[in-house]
Amino acid sequence: MKRSVFINGIGAVTAQGVWRPEIFSDAQVIADAITPADQPSYKGLISPGVIRRMSRGMKMGIYAAKQALEEASVTIPDAIVTGTGLGCSEDSDKFLRSLWENEEQFLTPTSFIQSTHNTVAAQIALQLQCKGYNVTYVNGAISFESALLDTLMLLQMGEGDNVLLGGVDEVAEQTYSYLQAGGYIKAGSIHETVKTSVSPGVNYAEGAHFFSMGGHKIASSYGEVVDVVLQNDLEPSEVSSFLQSFIATNDLRPDDMDAVILGYNGDEQDDLFYSAIQLELPAATSLYYKHLSGQFDSCSAFGLAAAAFVMKYQTVPPVLYWNEKNYPKTTWRNILLYNQYQGKDHALVFVRAC
Amino acid sequence: MTALKEELKRQIIEVLNLEDITPADIQDEEVLFGEGLGLDSIDALELIVLMDKTYGIKLSDPKKGRDIFQSVETMAAYISENRTK
Numbered sequence: 001m002k003r004s005v006f007i008n009g010i011g012a013v014t015a016q017g018v019w020r021p022e023i024f025s026d027a028q029v030i031a032d033a034i035t036p037a038d039q040p041s042y043k044g045l046i047s048p049g050v051i052r053r054m055s056r057g058m059k060m061g062i063y064a065a066k067q068a069l070e071e072a073s074v075t076i077p078d079a080i081v082t083g084t085g086l087g088c089s090e091d092s093d094k095f096l097r098s099l100w101e102n103e104e105q106f107l108t109p110t111s112f113i114q115s116t117h118n119t120v121a122a123q124i125a126l127q128l129q130c131k132g133y134n135v136t137y138v139n140g141a142i143s144f145e146s147a148l149l150d151t152l153m154l155l156q157m158g159e160g161d162n163v164l165l166g167g168v169d170e171v172a173e174q175t176y177s178y179l180q181a182g183g184y185i186k187a188g189s190i191h192e193t194v195k196t197s198v199s200p201g202v203n204y205a206e207g208a209h210f211f212s213m214g215g216h217k218i219a220s221s222y223g224e225v226v227d228v229v230l231q232n233d234l235e236p237s238e239v240s241s242f243l244q245s246f247i248a249t250n251d252l253r254p255d256d257m258d259a260v261i262l263g264y265n266g267d268e269q270d271d272l273f274y275s276a277i278q279l280e281l282p283a284a285t286s287l288y289y290k291h292l293s294g295q296f297d298s299c300s301a302f303g304l305a306a307a308a309f310v311m312k313y314q315t316v317p318p319v320l321y322w323n324e325k326n327y328p329k330t331t332w333r334n335i336l337l338y339n340q341y342q343g344k345d346h347a348l349v350f351v352r353a354c
Numbered sequence: 355m356t357a358l359k360e361e362l363k364r365q366i367i368e369v370l371n372l373e374d375i376t377p378a379d380i381q382d383e384e385v386l387f388g389e390g391l392g393l394d395s396i397d398a399l400e401l402i403v404l405m406d407k408t409y410g411i412k413l414s415d416p417k418k419g420r421d422i423f424q425s426v427e428t429m430a431a432y433i434s435e436n437r438t439k
Contacts, residue, residue, distance in 0.1 A: 049392055052371040106407040108369075109399045 002156040006354060007222040007308045009074070009212030011067025013037050013060035014302060015205045015294050019067060024309065024317030029291045031193050033186040035205040036171050046127070053110050054123070055090040057170030060208035061120035062127055065164055069128075071220050072212035078160030079133035080121050081151050082168060083143030085297020087117030087136075089172035097174065120168045120208075132160070141341035142230050143167065144209075144298040145349065149228050155215045166210035167298030176204060194291040197266030205294020209301035211308075217354055223311030223335075224354045225304075226250060231346040239276040239346075243338075246348045257284040258332045259310065261303050262322065263339035265290045270342065277338050284336065285329060286322035300339040304349065307335045311353040359430045365408065366426070369400050382427045390425075398423060405429075410438030 012019035016027045017038040042051055042059050045066065051059065061082075069077065086092075094111040118136035125134050133154070137146035144167035151165045179185045186192065186201040194203070213225070229246050247254060260281050262274040278286055287310075293302035310316050310332050337349040363377035366386075370393065384390045387398070401423055405411040411433065413419055422432045 048373065049394075052373050053396075102407065106403045108403045109396055113396075 003158060003215045004217070004354075005152055005155045005225050006214050006217050007211050007225060007304075008162075008214040008218050008220055009068040009070065009072030010210070010222065010305050010308060011064035011069075011071070012207065012209040012302070012305060013040060013064050014207040014209070014292075016292055018063070019305065024292075024306070024319055027292045027317075027319050029193050029319070030203050030205060030294050031191045033180065033188050033190055033201070033203055034171060034176055035203065035294050037206050037208075053114065055088050055114065055170060056206070057088050057090065057168050057208065058114070058120055058123050060170070060206075061166060061168045061210070062124055064208040064210040065124045065166060068166075068210040068212040069164060072162070072214060072218065073220075074162045074164075074212050074214075076128050076130050077132065077162045077164040077212070079151075079154055079163045080125055080130060080166075081133070081135050081137070081147045081154070081163060082118075082121040082166040083137045083139070083145070083147035083298050083301075084117055084120070084168050085138065085140055085143050086169055086172070086175060087138065088114050088119045088170065089175045090170055091115040091119075093172040093174040120166070124164070139345070141297050141300070141339065141345035142347050144301045145228055145230055145339070145347035148225065148304075148349065149230065151213050152225060152228060155213060158215070161215050163213045164210060165213050166208065167301035168208040169206055169296040169298045171204070171206040179204065192266065194264055194266040194288065202265040202267050202290075202295045204296055205299070206296055207293060207299065207302060209298070209305055211301075211304070221312075221354055222308035224352045226350045226352050228347065228349045233344055234273070234340070234346050235343075236272045236276050239273055240280055242346065243277060243280050243348065246350070250350055252334065254281050255283045257281050257334050257336050258329060259287055259316070259335045260284040261287045261289065261307055261335060261337045263290055263300060263303065263341075264288045264322065265295045267342070270340065273340050273343065273346070274338065281336070285316070285326050287316065287320040288322045289320060292319065295341075300337065300347065303337050303339060304351070307337055307351050310335060311351065314353070355430060355434060358434060359426050362426050362430055362433070365404060366401070369404050370397050380426060383425045386423055386425055405433070408439065409433050409436075411436050
């Protein structure tokens with residue numbers, strides 16, 4: 001029999017600052033093309049000798065991981081599973097720039113060593129002295145959900161009691177300038193939000209989100225992650241059957257969903273998929289989060305954190321509502337998350353209050 | 355020589371990303387590795403690249419490195435004698 005899987009602790013470094021109870025009430029809607037995460041102080045958390053070589057992604061990841069584990073009172077998890085789209089792109093940028101500028105000579109080791117995608121998970125393991133299963137998924141916009149799927153399987157099958165799950169992506173100047181030149185990110189002079197967006201591209205950001213996932217419910221538990229399904233390609237017309245199949249697999253009806261958290265990002269091509277899901281779930285309250293997190297490959301982890309917040313506190317922060325008018329609800333039990341990017345990397349995640 | 359030592363201190367701080375350290379915090383004869391500044395083997399590789407790139411000095415004998423990288427003083431002395439840039 002499958003075991004239940006609970007979110008027992010959360011940690012994050014985001015454009016809205018670190019994870020805290022006031023994160024949504026303090027939140028500011030992102031209107032810049034590129035928004036770096038609001039960095040905490042890392043002094044005391046990581047030794048000066050180690051921190052000087054770390055990129056922002058590594059520092060954010062270690063901070064968020066520690067915060068999540070502390071909340072769940074876990075010292076060393078049985079496994080560390082992370083997802084990232086671009087990995088430690090700041091170090092990749094640095095290494096490639098040095099390769100180019102110095103005509104393939106004078107290459108220094110640090111940025112090369114740290115440019116790999118699994119650096120954050122490895123550094124966390126080193127900091128914790130965790131010698132367990134350590135895997136990083138690099139699958140575009142479903143990198144985080146791929147890690148979530150692996151985490152679910154590990155815990156449901158009883159291959160561990162606690163798994164540290166995370167998603168990390170960082171702003172890298174050169175890489176992001178290419179994404180901007182390619183029209184994926186809005187032009188620097190544009191100031192539009194997800195809701196007011198009319199120009200091409202979306203607002204990008206960065207962040208690290210970690211979850212201490214456990215096979216047992218504890219006092220700090222936020223809720224239960226029941227199921228996740230991934231699909232690489234879908235047409236807007238196929239969204240309905242994708243959703244219906246997932247709901248049926250979990251013995252639910254569309255009306256059972258109290259809320260649906262959508263990855264609206266201000267791109268009208270992406271909107272087609274989200275509005276198709278909304279049509280299928282007329283009784284579910286529509287929520288969104290990318291106006292607070294910004295877009296990046298693992299940003300859907302912010303959506304899971306938002307769902308966890310709603311389940312734990314049984315209230316929806318007003319800043320998360322997609323529609324201006326909503327049916328009043330007092331209980332938030334079943335929540336569905338749907339994310340995709342540019343018609344690819346579709347993920348449905350079903351979470352339930354516990 | 356004084357100017358070279360100051361330049362070297364600034365470069366070491368920049369290349370090794372020594373946060374919260376200024377050139378004034380590094381004494382000319384302070385030990386760079388182990389105790390003192392606490393640099394390690396990856397830093398040694400970074401300093402070898404610095405010597406090559408900035409001063410045109412190729413260090414092929416690792417045994418020599420131990421003496422050259424002892425302090426800013428020893429590095430500056432070796433650079434002023436062997437630099438090609």
